[in-house]
Amino acid sequence: MASSTLEAGGSRRQRGTMYEMRRNMWAYIFIAPFFLLFAIFGLFPYLYAFYLSFVQWDGIGGPASQQWVGLANYQSLFSDDVFWKSIYNSIWLFVVTSLNLVIALLLAFILNSGLVRFKEFYRAAFFAPIVASSVAIAIIFSTLFGERYGALNYVIGLVGVAPVDWLGSALWIKPAIALVVIWRYFGWNTIIYLAGLQSINTDLYEAARVDGAGWRQIFFRITMPLMRPVITFTVILSIIGALQLFEEPLLLAGGTASTSPGGTDRAGLTVLVYMYSQAFQYLEFGYAAAMSVALFVIIVVFSFLYYRFLGREEA
């Protein structure tokens, strides 16, 4: 008895669903391009990357020339000092470039305070770097970082600091790359935070002020908690972006044709630059695929850990 009612209900709903689907046929046709293109140019490559990480392949021959090597790529990856160095460099750059989020939050708070004139000018100026080609920016900065005549060394020289070999020394190449990345992204994050701040009801601030709260209290007790979702969004984007840095390290530490990517002592070698050189210069496509899987796992773990411990409301 019970089961037959259930069946009848189920089939009625089924018929309803089929009817709804047929009635909305055009909606499915309209969204189909995304899912088709994603299946071909997104999902398939993502899944195939895992397979490729178990083969040896020169990237030239067809699938028949791919030789199954099991875990060999991963074994050599984990004993490859250069790979570990590139992981270290990428994580170093991620941690240091996170500074741009702090600058952005502070700037957004100031710009949103209602005390600033020429706000539109400041917003546009901060945002301009993200609009420009990162290749062009890397070239501009490689001249600003010049050891003898670069503008940066000139400025620090004014306060008595000796010239720094920004791009040629193992010690300074990472700070130089980080500087360019921070310069490029702080304005972008400022605009995102500003949008978040503008969506906070100003009555809350007014009420807090009337109650005698100072700006510090307002910032930490009202602004920060309400901004948590926006901050989580930017941190996750920054994890994904910073761990996949490519243009800046490639061009500042060597160039596209360089035989020693990463510069002196490979101090500027990021995982992506190493992967690029392994695949497209040394034709080790299987090895490069293993590297991409490893970086993928690292990015997912970092994003998850952030979300789990800092990103959620109840954290």
Place this chain on the structure above:
Amino acid sequence: MASVTTPEGVVPRVETHHTGAITMRDRINSAIMYILLTLLALLSIYPFWWMIVASTRRSATILTAPPPMLPGSALGLNYEQLLAQLPYWRNTINSVGVAGIHTILVLFFCSLGGYAFAKFRFPGRDRLFGLMLATMMIPGVLGIIPSFMLMRWLGWLEGADNYLPLIIPGVANAFGIFWMRQYIASAIPDDLMDAARIDGAHEFGIYWKIVLPVVTPALAALAIFTFMGKWNDFFWPLIVLKDEIDYTLPVALASLPNLYSNEIGVQLLGATIAIAPVMIVFLLSARRFMAGLTAGAVKGS
């Protein structure tokens, strides 16, 4: 916002409303704030100014201490040398073509998808929408090697087809569809479409004749950032394009001989040509562009 345009002076409005008087501390705070903002604005702009200055000079007058602050007179000479090193105008046309065609396709497919997600109530809609958004969180690095392989199998790395890998993937992308959905959901009343349906209009006709004309502001913003993204794209074209004549601007620029063996001004003139078009569009549309961007960014969280 209002305080930007009102002629009330530098006096911080909100503060004075509550305290009734401007204290010395307010003035100092305000001064520190402006110094900080102005310094950072100058730091943001200076590299671009430097680029223009250096692109009009020869290395001999660039490599001085202090660095030159004003343009020189070697623009013509740098230009000649740039063209001697690369087919730079051809590269520019490649960039315009790739970014332009890609952008037009993105506008079409993303507004179509966005319309479906915004205005139809079909089974599985919310799940499919969530799935689509989730694909944005996958780090792109994973797909690079297999995508290159896929392009070879498709024969898209040969001849004139070598622009297809740059144009086709991503024409129906999650961000664009999300963006258009947000706008269409609030901009178009359901009555409008129902009326058209009663009149016997075809679903595609409704999209084309009723939806599309109304959503031009959102299309314009999407066009600007799609074009910019494609124009500046580097990694993928670097892998896909083999011949100098096929290069897009960033790839051509990166292939110039580097600092130590080339005139600095020639390189920076190349950088200027790569940056100028998108920078001009940005400056002309900065206000609307950023207002639109922020709306999307917050909803995106």
